[in-house]
Amino acid sequence: MAYHGPSYGLSRECQMKSQAKFSLERAKEALSWVEAVLGRKLEIVNNGHGMRDQLDFAYMLKDGVVLCELINLLCPNAVKKVNHPTAPFKQRENLELFLKGCETYGLKSQDLFQVNDLYEHKNLYMVVDCIFALGGMAQKKGSNVPRLGVKVADENKRIFSPETIAEGGKFIGLQYGSNRGATQHGIVFGNSRKILPTEFMRN
Numbered sequence: 001m002a003y004h005g006p007s008y009g010l011s012r013e014c015q016m017k018s019q020a021k022f023s024l025e026r027a028k029e030a031l032s033w034v035e036a037v038l039g040r041k042l043e044i045v046n047n048g049h050g051m052r053d054q055l056d057f058a059y060m061l062k063d064g065v066v067l068c069e070l071i072n073l074l075c076p077n078a079v080k081k082v083n084h085p086t087a088p089f090k091q092r093e094n095l096e097l098f099l100k101g102c103e104t105y106g107l108k109s110q111d112l113f114q115v116n117d118l119y120e121h122k123n124l125y126m127v128v129d130c131i132f133a134l135g136g137m138a139q140k141k142g143s144n145v146p147r148l149g150v151k152v153a154d155e156n157k158r159i160f161s162p163e164t165i166a167e168g169g170k171f172i173g174l175q176y177g178s179n180r181g182a183t184q185h186g187i188v189f190g191n192s193r194k195i196l197p198t199e200f201m202r203n
Helices: 009-021 024-038 054-061 065-074 088-105 115-119 124-140 162-168 197-202
Strands: none
Touching (some): 024 054, 024 065, 024 124, 054 065, 054 124, 065 088, 065 124, 088 115, 115 124
16 A cells, blocks of 8 residues: 555545444454355454454455455355465455445445455545445345344335226425415405494493
8 A cells, every 4th residue: 555644634634534333343243244254354553452443344345355255155156266476466356346346245435445445544434334235235135144233124016007096196295395284264355444432332
């Protein structure tokens, strides 16, 4: 990864907002799920101190090998060839293949992250969200893996006949207002009050 130096101004503000969205506990939960699916512990390059921050989280996944192995277990042959060399362009290619595999598995584009979000440490919280989305999709598909996140809802597609659709076009949506029940009963606009001599006599 190229060194970009410190950020200033708006770039610094965006970086701070991104870091604030990253939850270390949520990231640990995501990695624990990945380890459970893979059936092995992931290596952390910090002398055995465990995952301490988002940089440790990024270094464990940035080469894309673990993520490619993960998607291949959930969706066999989603990534046909996993690159193991340390060349940066090969690592980026692994991440791209993982993201394509996620789409094949059923994830939507809004569930995915960009390669630079992980490789350049820009929006690591989106990587965590993507792993949680994978966990939810795995539940929907009935995969024999531990639970993570919220199960993706099943589609409940409705099919209406042309007659039903035509009937629906006759109703005015409430967002446009409603005139049901409105009448002119009791309205006396335009009438003047009549003062009769008998009213003075009562006083």
